[in-house]
Amino acid sequence: MDLLKPTRSGTVGIVFAVLGFVFLPILASGQWQQILTSATCFTLAASGVAFMYARLNMVSLGQVALMGVGGWVMLRMNHWLDLPFEVNLAVAGAVTMAFGWVLALPALRMRGLYLALITLMAAGGLEVIFSTFRFPNGGEGFWGVMPSVAAPFRRPVIAESDGAYLRYVIAVTLLGFLVIEAHRRMAPGRAWAMIRKSEAAALASGVNITYYKAWAFGLAGLLAGVAGGLLAGGLGLLDAATFRASESIMLFALAVVGGARLWLGVVIAGVLYRVLPALFNNWSLDADLTLVIFGAALLHALITAPDGLSGQIFGLFGKGRRS
Amino acid sequence: MMELHDLTVKFGGVTALNAVGAQFTKPINGIIGPNGAGKTTAMNVISGFLTCTGSIRHDGDEIGKLPAHKRTRWGLRRSFQREQIADDLTIEENLRVILDVLPMSAAQKRADMDRALEATGLADRAGEQAAGLATFDRRLVDIARCLVGKPRVIMFDEAGGGMSREETERLGHVLARIPDLTDAITLVIDHDVDLIRAICSDTLVLDFGKRIAFGPTDEVLDDPRVKAAYLGIGETA
Amino acid sequence: MSRVLPYVGFLALMVVAYVLLAAGKPIAVAGLFLVSGFAVGSLYALGGIGLVVLYRATGVLNLALGAMGALGVMVAWQLQQVGVPQWITWIAALAVAIALSLFYGRYIAPLLAWRDPVVKAVATLGFALIVLGVTAFAWEDDVRKFALPTDALAVRILGLRVTITRMIVIGAAFALVAGIWLYLERTRTGLQMRALANNRDISAMIGVRILRVESIAWIIAGAIAGFIGLMFGDLVRLEPVVITFMVIPSVAAAICGRLDNLGLVLIGGLSMGVVESLLTLSPLLKSVRPVAPYLIAAVVLLLMQRNTRLLFAKD
Numbered sequence: 001m002d003l004l005k006p007t008r009s010g011t012v013g014i015v016f017a018v019l020g021f022v023f024l025p026i027l028a029s030g031q032w033q034q035i036l037t038s039a040t041c042f043t044l045a046a047s048g049v050a051f052m053y054a055r056l057n058m059v060s061l062g063q064v065a066l067m068g069v070g071g072w073v074m075l076r077m078n079h080w081l082d083l084p085f086e087v088n089l090a091v092a093g094a095v096t097m098a099f100g101w102v103l104a105l106p107a108l109r110m111r112g113l114y115l116a117l118i119t120l121m122a123a124g125g126l127e128v129i130f131s132t133f134r135f136p137n138g139g140e141g142f143w144g145v146m147p148s149v150a151a152p153f154r155r156p157v158i159a160e161s162d163g164a165y166l167r168y169v170i171a172v173t174l175l176g177f178l179v180i181e182a183h184r185r186m187a188p189g190r191a192w193a194m195i196r197k198s199e200a201a202a203l204a205s206g207v208n209i210t211y212y213k214a215w216a217f218g219l220a221g222l223l224a225g226v227a228g229g230l231l232a233g234g235l236g237l238l239d240a241a242t243f244r245a246s247e248s249i250m251l252f253a254l255a256v257v258g259g260a261r262l263w264l265g266v267v268i269a270g271v272l273y274r275v276l277p278a279l280f281n282n283w284s285l286d287a288d289l290t291l292v293i294f295g296a297a298l299l300h301a302l303i304t305a306p307d308g309l310s311g312q313i314f315g316l317f318g319k320g321r322r323s
Numbered sequence: 324m325m326e327l328h329d330l331t332v333k334f335g336g337v338t339a340l341n342a343v344g345a346q347f348t349k350p351i352n353g354i355i356g357p358n359g360a361g362k363t364t365a366m367n368v369i370s371g372f373l374t375c376t377g378s379i380r381h382d383g384d385e386i387g388k389l390p391a392h393k394r395t396r397w398g399l400r401r402s403f404q405r406e407q408i409a410d411d412l413t414i415e416e417n418l419r420v421i422l423d424v425l426p427m428s429a430a431q432k433r434a435d436m437d438r439a440l441e442a443t444g445l446a447d448r449a450g451e452q453a454a455g456l457a458t459f460d461r462r463l464v465d466i467a468r469c470l471v472g473k474p475r476v477i478m479f480d481e482a483g484g485g486m487s488r489e490e491t492e493r494l495g496h497v498l499a500r501i502p503d504l505t506d507a508i509t510l511v512i513d514h515d516v517d518l519i520r521a522i523c524s525d526t527l528v529l530d531f532g533k534r535i536a537f538g539p540t541d542e543v544l545d546d547p548r549v550k551a552a553y554l555g556i557g558e559t560a
Numbered sequence: 561m562s563r564v565l566p567y568v569g570f571l572a573l574m575v576v577a578y579v580l581l582a583a584g585k586p587i588a589v590a591g592l593f594l595v596s597g598f599a600v601g602s603l604y605a606l607g608g609i610g611l612v613v614l615y616r617a618t619g620v621l622n623l624a625l626g627a628m629g630a631l632g633v634m635v636a637w638q639l640q641q642v643g644v645p646q647w648i649t650w651i652a653a654l655a656v657a658i659a660l661s662l663f664y665g666r667y668i669a670p671l672l673a674w675r676d677p678v679v680k681a682v683a684t685l686g687f688a689l690i691v692l693g694v695t696a697f698a699w700e701d702d703v704r705k706f707a708l709p710t711d712a713l714a715v716r717i718l719g720l721r722v723t724i725t726r727m728i729v730i731g732a733a734f735a736l737v738a739g740i741w742l743y744l745e746r747t748r749t750g751l752q753m754r755a756l757a758n759n760r761d762i763s764a765m766i767g768v769r770i771l772r773v774e775s776i777a778w779i780i781a782g783a784i785a786g787f788i789g790l791m792f793g794d795l796v797r798l799e800p801v802v803i804t805f806m807v808i809p810s811v812a813a814a815i816c817g818r819l820d821n822l823g824l825v826l827i828g829g830l831s832m833g834v835v836e837s838l839l840t841l842s843p844l845l846k847s848v849r850p851v852a853p854y855l856i857a858a859v860v861l862l863l864m865q866r867n868t869r870l871l872f873a874k875d
Contacts, residue, residue, distance in 0.1 A: 114861060
């Protein structure tokens with residue numbers, strides 16, 4: 001497959017991103033720009049779990065916890081050195097990628113249920129760390145936490161307003177999707193497909209399983225770290241409750257609901273995760289009911305719709321398969 | 324020349340391979356034996372999926388100590404009883420994954436894949452998704468994968484198992500062409516004695532993990548000990 | 561020998577934790593944390609046992625265990641508010657959890673019968689979200705208290721006052737392991753359950769009535785879930801979200817028994833609770849003590865995967 005040749009669904013995706021880039025900040029106002037920014041950040045993080053699930057059949061239940069790592073590093077950098085936003089974001093991504101590798105160590109010889117469980121254990125551990133040490137807000141010392149007030153957060157120079165920052169996040173997220181798609185079309189994607197089939201298939205293809213599994217964890221970590229860093233930029237400060245283990249579970253569940261194989265599925269995951277509860281709030285409905293909807297949608301997707309909602313939507317428009 | 328020397332594998336108290344040795348010098352060789360004789364164990368040992376004592380040499384290279392994926396990079400190819408091709412990839416990508424790590428130019432890789440696809444009759448379907456393929460076509464892809472990247476040793480594990488007569492014949496034609504396409508030493512592991520007789524020059528016979536005969540196929544198949552090994556179990560020809 | 565080794569390992573872990581963290585402290589202080597550790601550990605172990613019993617019999621890792629217990633205990637609390645006799649409320653809690661468990665086992669689990677274990681586990685998550693959503697919707701966030709009469713009763717052990725509720729939790733964990741072991745060893749359905757755990761296809765062929773045996777497993781798991789809900793609501797916190805996600809440390813306990821061995825689940829869960837509780841005595845590690853279960857589970861997983869190869873295996 002040509003590296004640069006767009007597929008039909010890919011073209012639709014890019015058009016979708018461009019439309020969002022141009023119109024969302026105009027149509028949405030105030031609080032909704034923030035909600036959409038959060039939703040886009042979680043979309044980027046969800047793309048990490050989604051490619052792991054769709055390409056390697058690996059269930060990662062620790063993605064939001066990894067976002068927390070990225071967010072922590074981002075805030076730490078912001079309140080420590082006077083570096084530009086982009087440098088901090090790169091550091092946040094790199095550190096989280098390294099975290100992904102550490103997480104990969106025990107997971108290298110595992111698959112299926114045990115792999116999911118080890119990521120869940122990591123998420124559980126990180127939840128405790130976050131709620132104990134909390135997120136830097138400009139205080140003294142390594143943990144950098146001060147009570148009540150928070151020091152200001154520096155957004156990118158080119159995107160200081162909420163609207164401009166939303167565009168910035170959409171652009172980075174699109175970039176993340178393109179990186180994943182490039183992987184799929186190149187050697188790592190082929191190696192992952194063999195690993196997904198079986199270890200025997202991978203070995204008989206000359207694929208170094210350890211290397212490519214670690215690569216996948218690193219990439220998922222990088223995406224989570226950047227997403228966490230962007231989320232920190234959107235809100236200015238972070239709360240430990242955002243990164244509970246249950247949130248990691250939820251994000252994976254929603255990636256399945258949306259459909260992990262397709263870009264639209266990942267976007268649906270981000271929207272369901274952040275926009276639907278906000279809508280319920282606006283309509284004065286109890287946000288707890290979104291849990292019921294998510295749960296039912298998850299069962300529905302697992303039982304009857306292997307490609308999730310996005311698969312059903314693309315199904316309506318004929319053969320627009322693959323991201 | 325490929326040489327197996329003193330290959331021994333133990334699973335707990337069971338000896339699955341017992342000091343098996345053989346020198347394969349012909350382009351196509353067979354390995355036969357009744358169920359449980361150790362054929363697949365031998366294959367997994369040569370692939371590096373199982374550890375063993377003894378040595379596996381090919382023209383002076385000792386490959387018995389390499390990790391499995393490095394053996395593939397060195398030039399070992401194999402097919403599987405239940406083919407192991409990736410559903411999310413196209414036919415061509417299933418071949419390309421083997422070439423990805425090999426030091427060849429893009430043009431060489433292209434030519435190499437085209438040759439393998441043509442030999443297996445898959446050339447005009449190279450872009451198809453593997454997920455939609457019929458069983459026999461999946462087998463062909465598994466075999467085509469064995470032909471790319473300058474293979475030095477190719478092993479087919481019951482490539483003809485469960486095939487119709489017509490399919491087995493087509494398969495035989497593809498296998499018989501391998502010496503024209505590559506310089507590899509090919510090992511065909513099968514129940515089907517007719518297939519072995521038709522294409523293999525030399526044949527190794529295993530029973531209960533031991534070598535009971537090795538030599539030119541026709542002689543070996545007439546050996547009374549070989550007949551005895553098959554007696555009562557029945558040839559699945 | 562190698563069968564005993566893991567037990568020795570968990571025991572040694574507890575001893576080492578005690579020596580390192582509590583050795584210099586007065587016995588009353590150390591004992592207090594030890595007992596509280598046993599109580600918390602028993603809760604983890606109970607959850608782990610509930611998970612493993614069901615996983616062995618049905619292949620489903622039920623991540624909705626906590627959610628089922630949460631709805632059960634909330635119903636019990638509600639009934640207490642309107643003056644229903646206590647013992648009826650307890651039965652109601654168990655009945656609710658059993659009903660939820662059996663419903664899932666009968667009507668939803670069969671739809672996923674031939675899928676990977678991980679897909680089955682994720683599906684129970686969907687059920688957990690539904691149950692949690694309904695529970696949280698029905699009972700708005702509020703500070704509630706669920707008390708058992710056994711809280712007021714206590715015995716003195718080594719000069720320490722230990723409530724009967726804690727004794728019940730610890731005793732229940734041991735009794736359950738013993739009871740389930742007896743059940744699996746001595747009864748016909750127990751034998752069939754073990755057969756099912758070993759090989760489903762063959763079990764069906766030799767006449768194991770899978771549906772019946774699985775239903776029993778779902779009932780047992782539901783009853784355990786209801787019991788955990790009651791105990792957790794009393795001992796820790798009466799909050800649906802918290803009880804729902806207590807399944808995560810329960811998974812850690814289940815991992816200690818490799819999702820298979822109930823004895824190891826018990827001692828693994830206990831050691832997790834003890835280490836966690838004793839860490840309170842360390843000024844340095846006090847605040848991160850809840851990490852202990854996950855760390856222990858991660859180490860167990862690391863040890864488990866040595867020398868494994870997964871050439872074609874699904875799991």
